[in-house]
Amino acid sequence: xxxxxxxxxxxxxxxxxxxxxxxxxxxxxxxxxxxxxxxxxxxxxxxxxxxxxxxxxxxxxxxxxxxxxxxxxxxxxxxxxxxxxxxxxxxxxxxxxxxxxxxxxxxxxxxxxxxxxxxxxxxxxxxxxxxxxxxxxxxxxxxxxxxxxxxxxxxxxxxxxxxxxxxxxxxxxxxxxxxxxxxxxxx
Amino acid sequence: xxxxxxxxxxxxxxxxxxxxxxxxxxxxxxxxxxxxxxxxxxxxxxxxxxxxxxxxxxxxxxxxxxxxxxxxxxxxxxxxxxxxxxxxxxxxxxxxxxxxxxxxxxxxxxxxxxxxxxxxxxxxxxxxxxxxxxxxxxxxxxxxxxxxxxxxxxxxxxx
Numbered sequence: 001x002x003x004x005x006x007x008x009x010x011x012x013x014x015x016x017x018x019x020x021x022x023x024x025x026x027x028x029x030x031x032x033x034x035x036x037x038x039x040x041x042x043x044x045x046x047x048x049x050x051x052x053x054x055x056x057x058x059x060x061x062x063x064x065x066x067x068x069x070x071x072x073x074x075x076x077x078x079x080x081x082x083x084x085x086x087x088x089x090x091x092x093x094x095x096x097x098x099x100x101x102x103x104x105x106x107x108x109x110x111x112x113x114x115x116x117x118x119x120x121x122x123x124x125x126x127x128x129x130x131x132x133x134x135x136x137x138x139x140x141x142x143x144x145x146x147x148x149x150x151x152x153x154x155x156x157x158x159x160x161x162x163x164x165x166x167x168x169x170x171x172x173x174x175x176x177x178x179x180x181x182x183x184x185x186x187x
Numbered sequence: 188x189x190x191x192x193x194x195x196x197x198x199x200x201x202x203x204x205x206x207x208x209x210x211x212x213x214x215x216x217x218x219x220x221x222x223x224x225x226x227x228x229x230x231x232x233x234x235x236x237x238x239x240x241x242x243x244x245x246x247x248x249x250x251x252x253x254x255x256x257x258x259x260x261x262x263x264x265x266x267x268x269x270x271x272x273x274x275x276x277x278x279x280x281x282x283x284x285x286x287x288x289x290x291x292x293x294x295x296x297x298x299x300x301x302x303x304x305x306x307x308x309x310x311x312x313x314x315x316x317x318x319x320x321x322x323x324x325x326x327x328x329x330x331x332x333x334x335x336x337x338x339x340x341x342x343x344x345x346x
Binding site: 042044045046047073074076077110116161162164165166 | 223336341343344
Protein backbone atom coordinates (compact mmCIF):
# COMPACT_ATOMS: atom_id res chain seq x y z
CA UNK A 1 0.00 0.00 0.00
CA UNK A 2 1.35 3.36 -1.00
CA UNK A 3 1.86 5.85 1.78
CA UNK A 4 -0.08 9.11 1.49
CA UNK A 5 2.18 11.91 0.45
CA UNK A 6 0.00 15.04 0.67
CA UNK A 7 -2.65 16.49 2.95
CA UNK A 8 -4.70 19.38 1.67
CA UNK A 9 -7.43 21.57 3.09
CA UNK A 10 -10.84 21.07 1.57
CA UNK A 11 -13.52 23.62 2.25
CA UNK A 12 -16.60 22.08 3.78
CA UNK A 13 -20.17 23.31 3.95
CA UNK A 14 -20.25 26.78 5.41
CA UNK A 15 -22.20 27.77 8.47
CA UNK A 16 -23.44 31.34 8.18
CA UNK A 17 -24.81 33.20 11.16
CA UNK A 18 -27.11 36.08 10.29
CA UNK A 19 -30.52 37.51 11.09
CA UNK A 20 -33.43 35.65 9.56
CA UNK A 21 -35.62 38.72 9.20
CA UNK A 22 -33.04 41.05 7.66
CA UNK A 23 -30.25 39.15 5.97
CA UNK A 24 -30.21 39.93 2.29
CA UNK A 25 -26.74 41.10 1.37
CA UNK A 26 -25.55 42.40 -1.95
CA UNK A 27 -23.36 39.99 -3.86
CA UNK A 28 -20.21 41.85 -2.90
CA UNK A 29 -20.91 41.36 0.81
CA UNK A 30 -22.45 37.92 0.75
CA UNK A 31 -20.50 35.50 2.92
CA UNK A 32 -22.94 32.73 2.17
CA UNK A 33 -26.44 31.41 2.66
CA UNK A 34 -27.71 31.89 6.18
CA UNK A 35 -27.91 28.71 8.25
CA UNK A 36 -28.14 29.86 11.86
CA UNK A 37 -29.44 32.80 13.82
CA UNK A 38 -27.74 35.87 15.24
CA UNK A 39 -29.17 39.37 15.15
CA UNK A 40 -26.42 41.98 15.23
CA UNK A 41 -28.77 44.93 14.69
CA UNK A 42 -27.62 48.04 16.56
CA UNK A 43 -25.25 46.07 18.77
CA UNK A 44 -23.94 48.84 21.02
CA UNK A 45 -20.37 49.54 21.95
CA UNK A 46 -19.33 47.50 24.98
CA UNK A 47 -22.27 45.16 24.43
CA UNK A 48 -22.22 41.55 23.27
CA UNK A 49 -24.55 39.29 21.32
CA UNK A 50 -24.78 35.51 21.39
CA UNK A 51 -26.01 33.29 18.57
CA UNK A 52 -28.40 30.42 18.64
CA UNK A 53 -26.63 27.14 19.32
CA UNK A 54 -24.95 25.72 16.24
CA UNK A 55 -24.60 22.04 15.39
CA UNK A 56 -21.26 21.39 13.76
CA UNK A 57 -22.30 17.83 12.93
CA UNK A 58 -21.52 14.38 14.24
CA UNK A 59 -18.37 14.41 12.14
CA UNK A 60 -16.88 17.85 12.24
CA UNK A 61 -13.80 19.38 10.74
CA UNK A 62 -10.56 19.74 12.66
CA UNK A 63 -10.66 23.46 12.25
CA UNK A 64 -12.92 26.29 11.20
CA UNK A 65 -12.20 29.69 9.71
CA UNK A 66 -14.28 32.65 10.79
CA UNK A 67 -14.89 35.77 8.75
CA UNK A 68 -17.45 38.48 9.36
CA UNK A 69 -19.23 41.23 7.51
CA UNK A 70 -20.10 44.15 9.77
CA UNK A 71 -21.59 47.57 9.20
CA UNK A 72 -21.25 50.47 11.60
CA UNK A 73 -23.62 53.36 12.20
CA UNK A 74 -20.65 55.72 12.55
CA UNK A 75 -17.12 55.02 11.34
CA UNK A 76 -15.06 53.42 14.09
CA UNK A 77 -11.42 54.27 14.59
CA UNK A 78 -8.84 52.31 12.66
CA UNK A 79 -7.76 49.20 14.49
CA UNK A 80 -10.45 49.10 17.15
CA UNK A 81 -11.97 45.65 17.44
CA UNK A 82 -15.06 43.53 17.62
CA UNK A 83 -14.09 40.37 19.45
CA UNK A 84 -15.36 36.87 18.70
CA UNK A 85 -15.67 33.96 21.11
CA UNK A 86 -16.93 30.41 20.80
CA UNK A 87 -18.98 28.81 23.58
CA UNK A 88 -18.58 25.06 23.09
CA UNK A 89 -21.25 22.66 24.31
CA UNK A 90 -21.78 18.92 24.26
CA UNK A 91 -25.55 19.32 24.32
CA UNK A 92 -27.96 20.06 21.50
CA UNK A 93 -30.34 21.66 23.97
CA UNK A 94 -30.06 25.43 23.92
CA UNK A 95 -29.81 26.05 27.63
CA UNK A 96 -27.76 23.02 28.60
CA UNK A 97 -24.01 22.78 29.26
CA UNK A 98 -22.97 26.20 28.09
CA UNK A 99 -19.93 28.02 29.45
CA UNK A 100 -19.79 31.65 30.54
CA UNK A 101 -23.50 32.13 31.07
CA UNK A 102 -24.31 31.61 27.39
CA UNK A 103 -27.99 30.82 26.79
CA UNK A 104 -27.80 28.95 23.50
CA UNK A 105 -30.35 31.30 21.98
CA UNK A 106 -29.96 34.45 19.90
CA UNK A 107 -29.98 37.18 22.54
CA UNK A 108 -27.96 39.88 24.23
CA UNK A 109 -25.01 38.41 26.09
CA UNK A 110 -24.32 39.96 29.48
CA UNK A 111 -22.11 37.30 31.03
CA UNK A 112 -22.90 35.20 34.04
CA UNK A 113 -25.17 36.37 36.82
CA UNK A 114 -22.30 37.35 39.07
CA UNK A 115 -19.76 38.60 36.57
CA UNK A 116 -19.32 41.12 33.79
CA UNK A 117 -18.94 40.37 30.10
CA UNK A 118 -15.18 40.88 30.34
CA UNK A 119 -14.95 38.39 33.17
CA UNK A 120 -17.35 35.86 31.67
CA UNK A 121 -15.83 35.60 28.20
CA UNK A 122 -12.73 34.17 29.84
CA UNK A 123 -14.71 30.93 30.11
CA UNK A 124 -15.20 30.91 26.33
CA UNK A 125 -12.83 30.08 23.49
CA UNK A 126 -11.37 33.21 21.96
CA UNK A 127 -11.43 32.99 18.18
CA UNK A 128 -10.03 36.34 17.18
CA UNK A 129 -10.77 39.99 16.65
CA UNK A 130 -12.32 41.82 13.75
CA UNK A 131 -10.02 44.79 13.22
CA UNK A 132 -12.06 47.75 12.06
CA UNK A 133 -11.37 50.39 9.49
CA UNK A 134 -12.61 53.97 9.44
CA UNK A 135 -15.72 53.22 7.37
CA UNK A 136 -19.34 53.90 8.23
CA UNK A 137 -22.55 52.68 6.71
CA UNK A 138 -23.21 52.13 3.86
CA UNK A 139 -19.76 50.60 3.62
CA UNK A 140 -19.72 47.00 4.80
CA UNK A 141 -16.50 45.89 6.39
CA UNK A 142 -15.44 42.32 5.76
CA UNK A 143 -12.53 40.95 7.74
CA UNK A 144 -10.82 37.79 8.79
CA UNK A 145 -11.48 37.03 12.45
CA UNK A 146 -9.52 33.86 13.13
CA UNK A 147 -9.45 30.09 13.02
CA UNK A 148 -10.39 27.76 15.80
CA UNK A 149 -10.68 24.06 16.58
CA UNK A 150 -13.94 23.38 18.44
CA UNK A 151 -13.70 20.58 20.95
CA UNK A 152 -17.42 19.87 21.13
CA UNK A 153 -20.11 19.19 18.57
CA UNK A 154 -22.25 22.19 19.46
CA UNK A 155 -21.54 25.79 20.29
CA UNK A 156 -22.60 29.41 20.17
CA UNK A 157 -20.86 32.44 18.78
CA UNK A 158 -20.44 35.45 21.05
CA UNK A 159 -19.74 38.80 19.39
CA UNK A 160 -18.37 41.49 21.70
CA UNK A 161 -18.39 45.01 20.27
CA UNK A 162 -15.43 47.00 21.53
CA UNK A 163 -15.28 49.32 18.55
CA UNK A 164 -16.58 52.44 20.29
CA UNK A 165 -19.50 52.60 17.85
CA UNK A 166 -22.79 50.79 17.56
CA UNK A 167 -23.40 48.46 14.66
CA UNK A 168 -25.84 49.56 11.98
CA UNK A 169 -29.57 49.73 12.64
CA UNK A 170 -30.34 46.84 10.31
CA UNK A 171 -28.67 43.49 9.80
CA UNK A 172 -29.21 43.24 6.06
CA UNK A 173 -25.49 43.02 5.31
CA UNK A 174 -24.12 41.59 8.53
CA UNK A 175 -23.11 37.97 8.89
CA UNK A 176 -20.50 35.62 10.27
CA UNK A 177 -19.21 32.72 8.21
CA UNK A 178 -17.78 29.62 9.86
CA UNK A 179 -16.02 27.60 7.22
CA UNK A 180 -14.98 23.99 7.94
CA UNK A 181 -11.42 23.23 7.02
CA UNK A 182 -11.44 19.52 6.24
CA UNK A 183 -8.04 17.88 5.92
CA UNK A 184 -7.98 15.47 3.01
CA UNK A 185 -5.13 13.04 2.57
CA UNK A 186 -4.15 12.52 -1.03
CA UNK A 187 -2.41 9.37 -2.03
CA UNK B 188 -9.77 52.59 38.52
CA UNK B 189 -13.02 50.73 38.09
CA UNK B 190 -16.30 52.43 38.86
CA UNK B 191 -18.77 51.29 41.44
CA UNK B 192 -22.33 50.43 40.39
CA UNK B 193 -23.48 53.74 41.84
CA UNK B 194 -20.85 55.63 39.85
CA UNK B 195 -21.86 53.86 36.62
CA UNK B 196 -25.45 54.87 37.35
CA UNK B 197 -24.42 58.46 37.99
CA UNK B 198 -22.49 58.61 34.74
CA UNK B 199 -25.29 57.03 32.70
CA UNK B 200 -27.88 59.36 34.20
CA UNK B 201 -25.67 62.37 33.53
CA UNK B 202 -25.22 61.45 29.88
CA UNK B 203 -28.94 60.83 29.39
CA UNK B 204 -29.86 64.11 31.08
CA UNK B 205 -27.24 66.14 29.24
CA UNK B 206 -28.87 68.64 26.90
CA UNK B 207 -25.72 69.75 25.08
CA UNK B 208 -26.55 69.18 21.40
CA UNK B 209 -23.32 67.30 20.71
CA UNK B 210 -24.02 64.88 23.55
CA UNK B 211 -27.65 64.43 22.56
CA UNK B 212 -26.63 63.70 18.97
CA UNK B 213 -23.93 61.22 19.94
CA UNK B 214 -26.19 59.45 22.41
CA UNK B 215 -28.95 59.09 19.82
CA UNK B 216 -26.74 56.92 17.62
CA UNK B 217 -24.66 55.47 20.46
CA UNK B 218 -21.48 57.04 19.20
CA UNK B 219 -19.60 56.15 22.36
CA UNK B 220 -16.30 57.32 20.89
CA UNK B 221 -17.75 60.82 20.52
CA UNK B 222 -19.33 60.67 23.98
CA UNK B 223 -15.97 59.75 25.49
CA UNK B 224 -14.34 62.61 23.63
CA UNK B 225 -16.96 65.07 24.85
CA UNK B 226 -16.72 63.88 28.44
CA UNK B 227 -12.93 64.22 28.30
CA UNK B 228 -13.07 67.90 27.34
CA UNK B 229 -12.14 70.46 29.96
CA UNK B 230 -14.85 72.29 31.86
CA UNK B 231 -14.47 75.48 33.88
CA UNK B 232 -14.51 73.50 37.13
CA UNK B 233 -11.17 73.63 38.93
CA UNK B 234 -9.82 70.68 40.87
CA UNK B 235 -6.64 69.94 42.76
CA UNK B 236 -4.18 67.76 40.90
CA UNK B 237 -3.27 64.52 42.59
CA UNK B 238 0.25 64.27 41.24
CA UNK B 239 2.84 66.93 40.43
CA UNK B 240 6.24 65.57 39.50
CA UNK B 241 9.57 66.98 40.74
CA UNK B 242 10.31 68.18 37.22
CA UNK B 243 7.09 70.15 37.28
CA UNK B 244 7.45 71.74 40.71
CA UNK B 245 11.16 72.42 40.23
CA UNK B 246 10.19 74.97 37.62
CA UNK B 247 7.92 76.70 40.15
CA UNK B 248 10.71 77.31 42.65
CA UNK B 249 12.28 80.71 43.25
CA UNK B 250 15.70 79.74 44.48
CA UNK B 251 16.39 82.96 46.30
CA UNK B 252 13.32 82.19 48.43
CA UNK B 253 14.59 78.69 49.05
CA UNK B 254 17.89 80.14 50.14
CA UNK B 255 16.19 82.17 52.85
CA UNK B 256 14.17 79.30 54.40
CA UNK B 257 14.96 78.69 58.02
CA UNK B 258 15.89 75.16 59.09
CA UNK B 259 12.35 74.21 60.15
CA UNK B 260 10.72 75.43 56.99
CA UNK B 261 13.36 73.76 54.85
CA UNK B 262 12.71 70.50 56.69
CA UNK B 263 8.98 70.78 56.00
CA UNK B 264 9.70 71.22 52.31
CA UNK B 265 12.10 68.27 52.31
CA UNK B 266 9.59 66.04 54.03
CA UNK B 267 6.69 67.12 51.84
CA UNK B 268 8.69 66.38 48.71
CA UNK B 269 10.67 63.45 50.11
CA UNK B 270 13.85 65.41 49.45
CA UNK B 271 12.71 66.64 46.08
CA UNK B 272 12.08 63.16 44.72
CA UNK B 273 8.40 62.57 45.43
CA UNK B 274 5.32 63.68 43.58
CA UNK B 275 3.10 66.24 45.30
CA UNK B 276 -0.57 65.41 45.83
CA UNK B 277 -2.19 68.82 45.81
CA UNK B 278 -5.57 67.31 46.64
CA UNK B 279 -4.20 66.41 50.05
CA UNK B 280 -4.93 69.35 52.35
CA UNK B 281 -1.98 68.43 54.53
CA UNK B 282 0.38 68.67 51.58
CA UNK B 283 -1.01 72.09 50.75
CA UNK B 284 -0.58 73.06 54.38
CA UNK B 285 3.04 71.92 54.21
CA UNK B 286 3.64 74.11 51.18
CA UNK B 287 2.00 77.02 52.96
CA UNK B 288 4.02 76.43 56.11
CA UNK B 289 7.31 76.12 54.23
CA UNK B 290 6.84 79.17 52.05
CA UNK B 291 5.25 82.17 53.68
CA UNK B 292 2.32 84.15 52.39
CA UNK B 293 3.42 86.56 49.70
CA UNK B 294 6.23 84.39 48.40
CA UNK B 295 6.26 83.67 44.70
CA UNK B 296 7.15 80.02 45.26
CA UNK B 297 4.07 79.45 47.39
CA UNK B 298 1.84 81.09 44.80
CA UNK B 299 3.51 79.16 41.97
CA UNK B 300 3.17 75.82 43.72
CA UNK B 301 -0.48 76.34 44.58
CA UNK B 302 -1.21 77.48 41.05
CA UNK B 303 0.61 74.44 39.70
CA UNK B 304 -1.61 72.25 41.86
CA UNK B 305 -4.79 73.29 40.06
CA UNK B 306 -6.25 72.13 36.80
CA UNK B 307 -9.51 72.24 34.93
CA UNK B 308 -11.49 69.07 35.38
CA UNK B 309 -12.85 67.19 32.41
CA UNK B 310 -16.61 66.80 32.31
CA UNK B 311 -16.19 63.18 33.41
CA UNK B 312 -14.10 64.30 36.39
CA UNK B 313 -16.52 67.10 37.23
CA UNK B 314 -19.48 64.70 37.35
CA UNK B 315 -17.91 62.99 40.32
CA UNK B 316 -15.87 65.83 41.86
CA UNK B 317 -16.72 67.40 45.18
CA UNK B 318 -16.22 70.96 46.36
CA UNK B 319 -16.66 74.45 44.99
CA UNK B 320 -14.60 74.14 41.84
CA UNK B 321 -13.58 77.75 41.49
CA UNK B 322 -10.02 78.81 40.80
CA UNK B 323 -9.81 80.18 44.34
CA UNK B 324 -11.33 77.05 45.87
CA UNK B 325 -10.76 74.03 43.64
CA UNK B 326 -12.75 70.87 44.13
CA UNK B 327 -11.46 67.38 44.75
CA UNK B 328 -11.57 64.61 42.19
CA UNK B 329 -13.22 61.34 43.17
CA UNK B 330 -12.51 59.75 39.79
CA UNK B 331 -9.83 60.82 37.35
CA UNK B 332 -10.08 60.77 33.60
CA UNK B 333 -9.81 60.02 30.86
CA UNK B 334 -13.04 58.12 30.51
CA UNK B 335 -12.87 55.34 27.94
CA UNK B 336 -15.45 54.26 25.37
CA UNK B 337 -15.73 51.03 27.30
CA UNK B 338 -16.80 52.81 30.48
CA UNK B 339 -19.28 54.91 28.53
CA UNK B 340 -20.64 51.81 26.82
CA UNK B 341 -20.94 49.81 30.00
CA UNK B 342 -22.72 52.67 31.75
CA UNK B 343 -25.26 53.10 28.97
CA UNK B 344 -25.77 49.39 28.36
CA UNK B 345 -26.15 48.25 31.91
CA UNK B 346 -27.28 51.15 34.08
